[in-house]
Amino acid sequence: MPSTQSPPLSDVLNVAETYVEPIVELTTRLSEVPAPTNDEALRAAAVREELEQLGYEDVTEDELHNVTGRIAGTDSSLCLLLAGHIDTVFPSDVNLTVTREGDVLHGPGVGDNTVSVASVAMVGRALRDLGIVPAVDIVVTGNVGEEGLGDLRGMRAVVDALPNLGGAIAVEGHSLGRITHRAVGSRRLRVTVIGPGGHSWGQAGLPSAIHHLARIVARLDAIPLTDDPKTSFNAGIFQGGISVNTIAPEAVAVLDMRSTSAKALAGLVSEVERVLAMPAPDGIDVDVDVVGDRPAGELPADRGLVPVATSVLRELGFDVAYDTSSTDANIPISRGIPAICIGLTTGGNVHRVDEYINISPLAKGFAQLLLTATRSADAIATGQL
Ligand SMILES: [Zn+2]
Structure with a gap:
């Protein structure tokens, strides 16, 4: 029964807590590898290596340098996509050193969007820790081409390559508690x-x-x-x-x-x-x-993945805000595939070299990602979207 596969909130929170340090460590390492939009090969290689070490099946890198890995679900006829873009607005000659001061992680691109890439990468292992097999396959990607004139070309190619895509969740490091479901x-x-x-x-x-x-x-x-x-x-x-x-x-x-x-x-x-x-x-x-x-698009707020993500955030104690924005979710939304973009933590100075994120909110942010992913997989498997 797919609907029994979603784990209880308390178990997920406990496991998510143990992932905060690994996520911070991986965020730090990946942030220091340059990845300007249209020149992401170096960071893609690092992400590919991580996904292989984290035990993903079918780790691939396409010619654009989108990296994907698969978590096998109970039903492999459909899949859910979790996406964190690996490109940044920073040219290769910017000093990308990451520093930690107490609960704050400083560095260009730490929140937009390396913490998302690191968190999405950790989903497979965390689900194994929880003893969860998702109801459908979960494909994770570190994709290229989200910023500037990247034109969402990475997400376009990843979605093109997944004809059995039942839903997609794009992840952005900042703005925990917000759900983007309208695509500008x-x-x-x-x-x-x-x-x-x-x-x-x-x-x-x-x-x-x-x-x-x-x-x-x-x-x-x-x-x-x-x-x-x-x-x-x-x-x-x-x-x-x-x-x-x-x-x-x-x-x-x-x-x-x-x-x-x-x-x-x-x-x-x-x-x-x-x-x-x-x-x-x-x-x-x-x-x-x-x-x-x-591409533009809008999916109804009372259907698709929005109610799933909303109930998860409310259970975790957040006031939910809904956003209209241009994110990687534009691509699936414009094709009528249920999709949203969610956040992971709080921070500031996005697209500036003094960008920072707060570390402790990541526990709930990652718990949110795990719960939203498993419940979305349930909803896809049971045709509820
Ligand atoms: Zn971003």
Whole structure:
């Protein structure tokens, strides 16, 4: 009976407590291996070695450097995915030394997202300690490509490779007590305008790349946006020109469009594309490159994995908050697969070199992960999602 496979809360809390130090130790070791987005091979190798030592079956690394391992469940026809992204926003030359001061662990990327990678890696051994065989297979991954312009390409490939995926839990180190179930989708475009250039007086009247790009941005800014679903447009970068008395030969803008609704995002994107396709003056060329594409989506809060994760957090004494965000859960959510993103501990200074996490909340955070994973596996096995 799959539903009998979920362990009692007190047992899980006791076991989770014994994993705090191993998780901190592994977080420290992995954090010190550089893993900037799109250059994750070194850390992937370290994660692969850990998963092999921790006794996972079928440890694999794909060509993107996503590492996965499998915990065999009672029923292997379906699986649950636990994902912690291994990439960070820090370039390879940043000092990644991790230090511990009492209950606080300091270091770039410790919370976003190495503590998640370490915790997800420990799930297999902790379930064995508890004598639990999950109701369906649990696949754990340290995946690439979550930050910056990584475009969730790691999670996309991991989900593509799991046709029998019944649910997914992405894990982020900070924000314990929060459940993300709405996926903010985004589309990012780089618009490059090229013109003839020339002297601003001698060749006055020739078309300027800056003037043309400014007209484009003004038109884009006039596109009406909806509040519900929330939809946004931003021209975040605007560069161009070479001197005050030169007609600008080049100008570049990078645009960001977002929405929680796939339909609203598609509508906004087509409006933007319509403006960008408008005729330009003679001598002006407009080039558009897609530099980011993350799918939007929303699953009902009263179904799927949200009620499972909510009851676990409440039993552990948390007030639950629900989030809308862009995480690795975007990929399964956009495909209609039950998915959420949960946290593990508290901390601060995310995406800064002085990032830190608090160590003691990890006991409950890891207990939450174990309980949410086993109960989600039960729910997948019994078709309750
Ligand atoms: Zn993250």
